[in-house]
Amino acid sequence: MRHGTDSERICIVGAGIGGLAAALRLAHAGCDVTVLERAAGPGGKMRTRPSAAGPVDAGPTVLTLRGVFDDLFAAVGERLDDHVTLRANPILARHFWSDGTRLDLHADATASTAEIARVFGTRSAHEFTAFHARTARLFDTFDAPMMRAAAPSRIGLAAAVLRQPRLLLDMAPHRSLASMLDGAFAEPKLRQLFGRYATYVGGLPQEVPALLSLVWQAEARGVWSVAGGMHGLARAIEGLARARGAEIRYDTEVTALDTGPDGLVAVHAGSERIATDRVLFNGDPRALARGLLGSGVTRAVPQSGVEPRSLSAHVHAFAATPAGPDLAAHNVFFGDDPAAEFGPLARGHVPEDATLYVCAQDRGGGIPPGPVERFEIIRNAPAAPADTPEENTPCHIRTFARLGRFGLTFSPAPGPATMTTPAGFAADFPGSLGALYGRSPAGLTAGLARPRARTAIRGLYLVGGGAHPGAGVPMAALSARHAAEAMLADRCSTSPSRRAAMRGGTSTA
Ligand SMILES: Cc1cc2nc3c(=O)[nH]c(=O)nc-3n(C[C@H](O)[C@H](O)[C@H](O)COP(=O)(O)OP(=O)(O)OC[C@H]3O[C@@H](n4cnc5c(N)ncnc54)[C@H](O)[C@@H]3O)c2cc1C
Numbered sequence: 001m002r003h004g005t006d007s008e009r010i011c012i013v014g015a016g017i018g019g020l021a022a023a024l025r026l027a028h029a030g031c032d033v034t035v036l037e038r039a040a041g042p043g044g045k046m047r048t049r050p051s052a053a054g055p056v057d058a059g060p061t062v063l064t065l066r067g068v069f070d071d072l073f074a075a076v077g078e079r080l081d082d083h084v085t086l087r088a089n090p091i092l093a094r095h096f097w098s099d100g101t102r103l104d105l106h107a108d109a110t111a112s113t114a115e116i117a118r119v120f121g122t123r124s125a126h127e128f129t130a131f132h133a134r135t136a137r138l139f140d141t142f143d144a145p146m147m148r149a150a151a152p153s154r155i156g157l158a159a160a161v162l163r164q165p166r167l168l169l170d171m172a173p174h175r176s177l178a179s180m181l182d183g184a185f186a187e188p189k190l191r192q193l194f195g196r197y198a199t200y201v202g203g204l205p206q207e208v209p210a211l212l213s214l215v216w217q218a219e220a221r222g223v224w225s226v227a228g229g230m231h232g233l234a235r236a237i238e239g240l241a242r243a244r245g246a247e248i249r250y251d252t253e254v255t256a257l258d259t260g261p262d263g264l265v266a267v268h269a270g271s272e273r274i275a276t277d278r279v280l281f282n283g284d285p286r287a288l289a290r291g292l293l294g295s296g297v298t299r300a301v302p303q304s305g306v307e308p309r310s311l312s313a314h315v316h317a318f319a320a321t322p323a324g325p326d327l328a329a330h331n332v333f334f335g336d337d338p339a340a341e342f343g344p345l346a347r348g349h350v351p352e353d354a355t356l357y358v359c360a361q362d363r364g365g366g367i368p369p370g371p372v373e374r375f376e377i378i379r380n381a382p383a384a385p386a387d388t389p390e391e392n393t394p395c396h397i398r399t400f401a402r403l404g405r406f407g408l409t410f411s412p413a414p415g416p417a418t419m420t421t422p423a424g425f426a427a428d429f430p431g432s433l434g435a436l437y438g439r440s441p442a443g444l445t446a447g448l449a450r451p452r453a454r455t456a457i458r459g460l461y462l463v464g465g466g467a468h469p470g471a472g473v474p475m476a477a478l479s480a481r482h483a484a485e486a487m488l489a490d491r492c493s494t495s496p497s498r499r500a501a502m503r504g505g506t507s508t509a
Contacts (some may be wrong), residue, residue, distance in 0.1 A: 007032045008491060011267050011274060013254045016044025016280025017473055018464035020237040021072055021480030022280055027244035028076040034276075035246060036269050038253035038430075043234035044282070045429070045436065045465075046473065049418070051319035051364070056374035057231060058317035058420065061359040062226040062330060065474035069233070072477055076240060083236040086225035087365050092223050094328035095193055096406055098336055103193070104266055104328065107222055116190070117186055124187045127161055131184050131194065131213070134170045139217035141167055149454055150482040169236040172210035173444060191482065192338045194357060200378050202310025202437025204342045209444045218474070225329060225364025229374075230473075240476055256294040257281075263458025264297075278459045278490075284438065285451050285466040287431025300455035306466065309383040311345065311436035312422035314395050316377040320410035322360070323404075323442055329364035333406050341380070348382045349397055354401060355380070375410070377403075380421050383435035392421050402439035438466030453483040454490075 006032050012019045015037035027033045041047075048055035066086060073080040088107060093506070095103045103119045105112045109132055117125035144157045161167045172180045177198050181191040195205035197215040226232045243308065244250060249269075256268040260462040266275045275418060281288065282395035291298045333355045335341045344351040362369035379399055396416045403409070422434035432438075439450055450468045453461050461484040465471035 001082075008277035009034070010487065011036060011254075012280045012282060013267065014044060014464065015039070015042040015234075015238065015250070016282050016464050016476065017046055017234055018236070018467075018476035018480045018483075019044070019282030020234060020241055021477045021482050022282070022463045023241040023246045023248070024237055024244060025480060026280075026487065027241050027246040029484070031487075033241070033246040033490075035241070035248040036252045036254050036267065036274075037248065037250050039428070040250050042126075042248070042250075043231050044096055044467070046230055046234045048229060048231045049317040051317070051368070051374055053319035053372045053374050055231065056317045056319060057359065057361055057376050058315060058339070060230050060473050061361065061376055061447060062064055062298065063226060063230060063233070063473060064218040064266060066220065066222065066224050068474040068477050070333065072237075072481070073215055073240075076244065077446070079241060084232050086224040088228065089223045089225055089329055089364055091328045091330075092162040092219055093330040093332055095332045095334065096325065097189060098405060101189060103189075104323075107220075109220065120187045120190065124185065124190060124358075127185050127187075128190070129507075135213045135217045135220075137164070137167060138170050138211060138214040142211070143213065144445060147475070149466075149479060152447065152448060154426065154469070175210045176206050177208050177210050177212050178205035180206070180213060188213050192334055192355075193332075195338060196332070198441070201310060201441045203436065203441040204311075204346055205338070206342060207346065207440075207442035208446075211447075211493070212441060212446070213485035215272060218472075223330065227365060233473075244267050254293065254326065257288075257294040257297045257460065258294070259457060264460045278487055279463065280460075280461045280463050280487065282464045283466075284432040284435075284464075285462055286433070286438075288455075288459045288460075290431050292431050297457055297460060300457045300460050301451040301462070305451040306439050306450055308440045308442065309433050310440045310471070311434035312379050312381045312383045312434040312436055314379045314392070314422070315420045316375070316396075316399065316414055316418045317420075318410070318414040318418040319372050319374050320412055320414060321371050322373060322375070322408065322410055325406060326406035327358065327360045327408075329360055329476070330357070331360065333403060333408070333430060335402075344381060345382055352380050352398065353402070354398075356399060358403070358408070367468040373412075381434075383422060384426060384433040392416065392419070395419075395421075398496060415433065432466075436465075437483075438464075439472035442468070453486040 009032045014034045023035050045059040051056045072082050092105045107178045111127050116128045142169050145160045147151045198205040198208045252269045258266040264279050285301045288300045289306050333356045335355045340349045340353045357378040361374040412413050426434035452468050463479050465476045467479045469475050
């Protein structure tokens with residue numbers, strides 16, 4: 001830490017991907033950065049669990065929009081490829097239905113079209129071509145004024161649409177994703193497949209706007225595997241942030257944020273009070289709104305920016321020897337009836353029949369996996385259900401029974417201890433209620449409701465999946481750019497007298 005320099009002190013609460021990316025940018029810009037993280041290591045949701053085959057990813061598995069990370073590393077004078085080994089997956093995902101239908105979608109859209117024609121016929125292939133083009137137009141239109149803009153506005157978005165009026169048709173503004181897909185695909189399996197992309201941002205296809213069909217494009221533009229697992233990306237950014245001078249402290253929970261008449265003045269971590277000029281909060285913004293960091297900062301974000309909540313999940317992470325269908329790196333085993341999954345989820349219940357995502361982590365690198373492989377299985381769940389054996393034990397049993405019906409078994413059979421429940425996520429990410437993607441993306445204007453980097457409290461900023469532009473690894477990293485730019489801009493406009501008054505080392509209460 002560079003005490004005694006004229007740089008101001010920034011405390012970052014949380015070493016999730018957003019906190020780490022912001023730490024790197026800010027430390028590179030010469031700020032005096034201290035990251036305080038309650039967990040024992042970096043990454044937040046991008047974490048691992050120990051297994052017989054080594055650390056297994058227990059959070060995100062699909063790396064999309066790698067350009068966001070190329071940009072992050074370039075911004076600090078580095079090359080992403082010098083720090084992590086990324087391999088593009090030729091197969092985006094392998095999809096299984098219980099009637100034996102199997103469909104691969106490819107990084108090459110032409111190959112996906114041919115595969116859809118082979119499995120579902122030429123009409124479906126034409127419909128896919130139209131859907132792919134439509135979502136590409138939406139993605140390209142909204143990338144700059146929405147995702148990459150620090151403060152998107154209705155006017156800016158409307159202007160983008162008015163420049164290409166056909167986008168109004170593409171957006172289908174008053175339709176849900178499910179309703180739009182009903183019109184786009186005659187084949188129910190393709191409606192089910194593309195409707196599932198709503199869950200990638202924690203929503204349900206019948207509740208999110210048709211506009212979110214553009215989530216497909218994030219994946220269509222390439223999926224990368226990180227050698228050694230996704231967590232390696234967090235480690236690489238952490239290492240660079242340290243190399244730029246950031247101090248990163250683990251097992252350090254921030255319990256309160258102190259405000260003075262001029263805004264934020266200090267953070268409390270246990271018995272320690274750390275004076276600071278600014279705080280960048282990487283926890284769930286709902287923790288602030290609910291007063292978990294003290295009553296002085298509850299007004300930092302409005303309730304409408306953190307409620308209603310997005311989905312949670314039951315997540316298994318384990319090593320085993322698989323038997324059954326030939327797996328790709330990313331596999332989806334569909335439930336028999338989407339309504340039987342999404343109906344209960346909408347009512348806050350754990351569904352009996354659910355689509356299961358199976359990541360075979362060791363198959364992403366083009367190298368044949370060993371006999372014992374690492375797996376992550378994700379089953380969507382509502383946020384904050386009861387954490388009871390009545391909820392969780394049947395869920396564990398149903399997951400593996402369901403995969404067994406597809407012929408997929410694991411030896412040894414993973415036990416319930418390999419599972420993280422929604423309540424487990426709620427405990428690990430305070431204030432989140434176990435929701436993994438922040439505020440729910442339901443409703444046409446949900447994208448504008450998420451809190452921005454600057455909060456209502458001077459000196460307090462937000463970064464991460466709970467803030468604009470939203471959840472997902474690249475989005476959290478984009479939010480870090482927004483936050484770092486806001487903090488650096490505000491530093492320039494802060495009066496020297498305030499900065500002089502605020503600076504100070506560590507004092508112990
Ligand atoms: C099972 C699962 C699968 C996912 N799959 C994908 C995927 O395939 N692709 C994708 O792009 N995204 C995926 N996501 C979403 C993605 O992981 C997240 O959106 C992203 O990692 C969130 O990053 P973040 O910056 O918000 O920080 P988080 O990961 O939320 O981390 C926040 C950090 O802040 C710390 N913290 C909170 N409060 C305090 C406090 N008071 N004091 C100190 N520290 C504190 C926490 O301990 C945590 O380490 C998945 C998420 C999960 C859980």
